[in-house]
Amino acid sequence: MTTKTLYDKIVDLHTIEKLSADGIERLVYIDRTVVNEYTSPQAFSLLRENGLKVWRPSATLGTIDHVNSSAPDRTEFPAEENACTQVKYLIKNGSDFDFEVLNNGNPKQGIEHVVMVERGKVLPGMLIGAGDSHTAMYGALGAVAYGIGTSDIYHYLATSTLRYKKLKNMRVRVTGVRGISVTAKDIVLFIVKKLGAGGCTGHCVELCGPVIRDLSVEERLTLCNMAVECAARSSIIAPDQKVFDYLEGREFAPSGEMWPKAVEFWKTLKSDEDAVFDKDVEIDITGLEPSVTWGTSPDQNCSISESIPDPASISDPKIRADYERALNYMGLGAGQKIKGLPITHAFIGSCTNSRIEDLRAAAEVLKGKKLAPGVKAFVVPGSTQVRVQAEKEGIDKIFKDAGWEWRNSGCSLCLAMNGDILGAGDRCISATNRNFEGRQGVQTRTHLASPAMVALASVKGFIADIREE
Numbered sequence: 001m002t003t004k005t006l007y008d009k010i011v012d013l014h015t016i017e018k019l020s021a022d023g024i025e026r027l028v029y030i031d032r033t034v035v036n037e038y039t040s041p042q043a044f045s046l047l048r049e050n051g052l053k054v055w056r057p058s059a060t061l062g063t064i065d066h067v068n069s070s071a072p073d074r075t076e077f078p079a080e081e082n083a084c085t086q087v088k089y090l091i092k093n094g095s096d097f098d099f100e101v102l103n104n105g106n107p108k109q110g111i112e113h114v115v116m117v118e119r120g121k122v123l124p125g126m127l128i129g130a131g132d133s134h135t136a137m138y139g140a141l142g143a144v145a146y147g148i149g150t151s152d153i154y155h156y157l158a159t160s161t162l163r164y165k166k167l168k169n170m171r172v173r174v175t176g177v178r179g180i181s182v183t184a185k186d187i188v189l190f191i192v193k194k195l196g197a198g199g200c201t202g203h204c205v206e207l208c209g210p211v212i213r214d215l216s217v218e219e220r221l222t223l224c225n226m227a228v229e230c231a232a233r234s235s236i237i238a239p240d241q242k243v244f245d246y247l248e249g250r251e252f253a254p255s256g257e258m259w260p261k262a263v264e265f266w267k268t269l270k271s272d273e274d275a276v277f278d279k280d281v282e283i284d285i286t287g288l289e290p291s292v293t294w295g296t297s298p299d300q301n302c303s304i305s306e307s308i309p310d311p312a313s314i315s316d317p318k319i320r321a322d323y324e325r326a327l328n329y330m331g332l333g334a335g336q337k338i339k340g341l342p343i344t345h346a347f348i349g350s351c352t353n354s355r356i357e358d359l360r361a362a363a364e365v366l367k368g369k370k371l372a373p374g375v376k377a378f379v380v381p382g383s384t385q386v387r388v389q390a391e392k393e394g395i396d397k398i399f400k401d402a403g404w405e406w407r408n409s410g411c412s413l414c415l416a417m418n419g420d421i422l423g424a425g426d427r428c429i430s431a432t433n434r435n436f437e438g439r440q441g442v443q444t445r446t447h448l449a450s451p452a453m454v455a456l457a458s459v460k461g462f463i464a465d466i467r468e469e
């Protein structure tokens with residue numbers, strides 16, 4: 001009998017036909033998708049042009065998240081013309097093709113990936129393709145999920161299938177002792193640094209090992225979300241009891257007599273003992289400290305007590321040039337300490353770190369404190385349901401008392417294409433996943449960190465060490 005990885009098993013279960021002799025090219029069945037207003041319009045136009053319908057409307061969810069504002073007084077439609085057109089078109093598509101679309105004002109609205117998970121639309125063993133790279137996050141629940149382009153969205157909508165090129169298998173075992181105040185964000189920043197921004201190209205990464213087992217489901221979501229930042233098309237964690245408990249009772253999770261049957265199947269979802277991986281890596285996190293990015297790519301990060309690297313010490317000319325450019329853009333000097341660096345803004349939000357556990361962790365730090373003079377801070381819960389839950393727990397009050405703006409849900413400052421935008425020269429510590437040039441506005445500088453580190457910097461006015469609190 002051939003042995004298989006978890007990834008192989010899930011892809012095989014969904015294979016309708018192998019299209020190439022080596023089995024790499026396939027036609028696969030896709031269980032569910034989510035469409036946003038920003039990447040889906042052309043796919044729907046193609047459906048219309050070709051007189052097709054959505055094959056399985058109940059497997060498609062529409063969310064408005066990228067182009068809508070998070071302002072407390074936002075209305076149904078964005079003021080900006082293009083954004084407004086995109087929102088209206090997705091709503092029309094939902095009503096013409098008969099699938100649910102969550103716009104501002106809907107109690108279930110939120111960032112697509114946060115909503116898919118919290119409603120139980122993502123289940124272990126599923127194969128999910130959606131028009132956004134961070135779809136890979138669903139691997140935290142034991143699904144194979146990946147980002148697709150417009151023509152694939154169209155193909156999916158019309159057929160519930162996709163042409164798929166099977167990925168290679170990579171295993172990352174995370175071992176060692178997790179240090180004080182080291183969060184999932186710090187672990188994933190470390191993984192991305194170790195593997196490099198392109199380190200997982202062409203692979204599905206299975207994360208495993210004792211450190212992964214100990215993480216909560218929400219922490220695992222942060223990890224799988226950011227695996228994309230080392231170019232992993234998909235990442236996956238074998239589902240365990242924590243995942244089953246997390247899913248039980250959610251809106252679209254199996255219920256009644258289907259529940260035990262589902263769990264029984266989900267328990268089989270793991271790589272065979274002797275499965276062979278194309279790449280096998282172990283990452284030991286012993287000694288890891290809370291971390292912050294100093295550059296313009298998520299792998300350009302260091303721990304809080306380290307200094308920013310000196311490009312002159314780098315022998316690879318390409319990396320040296322990247323570092324020089326990044327330092328120049330970030331307005332930082334070689335060898336400078338990251339600790340103590342003044343900030344102008346703090347942001348907590350995005351599909352990486354805006355769930356209830358993230359907000360609780362930040363609120364813990366902010367309790368009874370005030371924003372440092374001159375610092376502006378925004379918190380954008382990942383979904384309206386997260387927002388409501390946080391309000392029930394009094395978390396909104398802690399943020400507001402500290403001087404933070406308590407906003408509505410959406411992508412917001414994670415990518416600043418919705419009116420939530422910073423100005424040239426602003427330096428923002430951010431709980432998001434990308435620190436690319438201009439990500440939060442033209443000539444803005446982004447430092448990625450955990451929600452707790454973001455909260456702490458907001459009250460100090462500079463990047464600080466959470467362990468010294």
Ligand SMILES: CC(C)[C@H](C(=O)O)[C@@H](O)C(=O)O
Pocket residue numbers: 038039066131132133134147415
């Ligand atoms: C807009 C979309 C194509 C993009 C993605 O695919 O990731 C966005 O969500 C992002 O985070 O940069």
Ligand code: SF4
Pocket residue numbers: 065066111112132134349350351352410411414415433
């Ligand atoms: S929150 Fe950020 S990373 Fe997530 S889907 Fe929106 S823009 Fe992309």
